[in-house]
């Protein structure tokens with residue numbers, strides 16, 4: 001195990017400030033303050049014309065280039081969100097991509113639709129199923145990190161849980177799972193975030209330079225593992241075969257492996273860090289529930305699920321409408337964008353017995 005776990009690298013403070021991260025892209029939201037408005041809108045109709053942020057009086061923020069300038073619809077009920085998520089033919093993931101000359105799917109499976117989505121997803125999915133999560137991931141990395149970090153907190157008799165714990169577990173786990181060394185975790189994340197950042201403070205030059213660092217690092221790692229496989233995700237992906245319907249199975253190309261690795265880094269790193277903080281905050285501000293989980297570890301899974309329902313760190317996702325369609329009372333034209341409100345759906349009284357909860361402030 002390397003030093004990154006316990007080192008007081010100033011990059012941690014720079015990269016793991018939730019409020020600053022959200023404010024940087026004009027995206028800091030006080031969940032409790034907007035929730036009454038969410039309930040009012042949802043009670044009026046499951047789907048509204050317009051952007052969710054606009055409907056809630058929040059500053060404009062474009063998450064995806066492909067969504068710019070299109071008509072948006074916001075989906076607020078659990079039932080309507082589920083219907084859209086399940087109909088990939090009408091509501092496409094294509095909205096998540098970036099336009100580039102080579103038409104490369106730089107966002108990987110996140111921007112693919114079936115059957116391509118399923119075929120590519122299958123090449124990596126075995127590593128993310130429960131037996132591997134509780135086996136390979138835990139024994140290889142997670143148990144060790146958690147024990148080390150807790151020992152450090154216990155020794156100091158204090159803890160700043162965001163920086164001392166939540167920030168460190170996911171980035172270290174994911175970076176080392178891919179096959180990079182733990183010491184590279186922070187610098188790699190820093191480069192990755194700056195290569196994709198939409199912050200006003202990041203120049204195009206920064207993005208290109210950092211994008212090159214990310215690609216060179218990953219392509220170098222893939223070449224090294226091709227020569228000498230090890231027990232990591234890159235070596236696993238080098239062995240798997242892509243099985244597209246109607247085509248012969250074939251190995252993934254280096255760029256396809258790189259895209260999988262980048263997506264896993266970004267999808268797993270930030271979300272897990274923030275969601276861990278949200279759930280710990282919820283438990284620490286509800287001592288009865290904290291004690292119940294501590295006394296009965298079987299409740300842990302439900303506590304994590306409830307944290308995700310209560311305040312999901314990724315509260316809305318986009319889909320592109322592929323054909324003119326009627327959806328919950330709206331005639332929606334092809335080319336429009338649906339904003340699927342996981343946050344609003346997760347507090348929908350038609351789905352949840354006690355949808356509202358306690359008070360908190362979170363950024364999203």
Ligand code: HEM
Pocket residue numbers: 109110111121174263264265267268269271272275276308312313314317318
């Ligand atoms: C609590 C933490 C997490 C949250 C809240 C979260 C949330 C989400 C959501 C809502 C989506 C769906 C996006 C869409 O359909 O448009 C998604 C997709 C995805 N997430 Fe996560 N995620 C978390 C952790 C992770 C981790 C740890 C990894 C990997 C190490 C990961 C990898 C992915 C990938 C690869 C996709 C694309 C899946 C697909 O298109 O089939 N996520 N995540």
